[in-house]
Amino acid sequence: MEKLLVTAEPDEAHLLIDGLSGTGVSLVHLPLEKVGYSTEPEQRESILAQLDEYRFIVYGGLRNARYFVQWMEQSEMTSEIQQKVHLAMNQAEADFLEQAGIAAIVPREGGRPIDIMEFLLRISIGGAVLYPCPEESSEEMPALLQELGMQVAEFTVCRSVPIGKKDVEEKRMQIRDQPPDGILFHSRGSVIRTKTAFPGVDLQLSTLIAASEGVAGKLQQEGLSADMTASGTWRSVLELLKASAGN
Secondary structure, eight states, X not given: OOEEEEOSOHHHHHHXXXXXXXXXXXXXXXXXXXXXXXXXXXXXXXXXXTXXXXXXXXXXXXHHHHHHHHHHHHTTOHHHHHTSEEEEXXXXXXXXXXXXXXXXXXXXXXXXXXXXXXXXXXXXXXXXXXXXXXXTOOXXXXXXXXXXXXXXXXXXXXXXXXXXXXXXXXXHHHHHHSOOSEEEEOXXXXXXXXXXXXXXXXXXXXXXXXXXXXXXXXXXXTXXXXXXXXXXSHHHHHHHHHHHHHO
C-alpha cells in the first residue's frame, strides 16, 4: 500500500498524520468532517457557576483542547482555569495547552482513557471532572470516569459543520488525481461518508483498514470486508500501518 486515504478531521487524525512520515505510506488526506466552535448558553452558565467544584479538566484529544481554550479565552477565565489539574491523552494536546498558558500532565504518551483513570486512582479521585467534548459525543472517557465514582460534567465546546457541495466536488477531483490503494475508516460514520463522497473509488480493489472491530462490523454490513483492523485508537492504527509497511 502506497497511498492511504484518510477522511478524518485534522485535529482528530493528527497522531496518524504526524506518525506516518518515514513509513513509505503517502497520506491522501481529504477530510469529510468539519468542526466549529460552539457552546450552549445554559451550559456555559452552569459551568461557570460550578467552576470551583471542578478539580480536574480532562482532554480526550487535540480538538477538545483547542475549542475549550477558545471558550476559556473568550470567557476571560484563563487564571481560574490555570488552577485546575489538566490531564491530556497525548503530548500534542499538552503542547497546545502549554502555548495557552496551561500546564498539562500526560500520564502516558499515546495513551488510552484507562491510563488517565489509573493516574487519577494513584493521585486521588476527590473532586469533580470537567470534560470538554463535541456535541453528541460518543467518547468513552466520561463513562469510564463515572465508573470510578467521579462526578463528571461533559461540556460541549464544538459541533459538526456541514461540508458544502463545492468542497466535496474539489475532493473528488483530488482523489481522481491521487487514487489511493488503501482507505482508512476511522469511525462507523466514515464508511457511509466515504462511499457517498467518492462513488468512483472501487472499494473492492483497495486495502480497507478499520480503526476498530465496530467499524469492521459496519463495513461488513455494507458488503465490504476489512483487510486490517486496529484496536480502536489512533495509536493502534499507526502501529498497524507501520507493521504492515515493514512486511
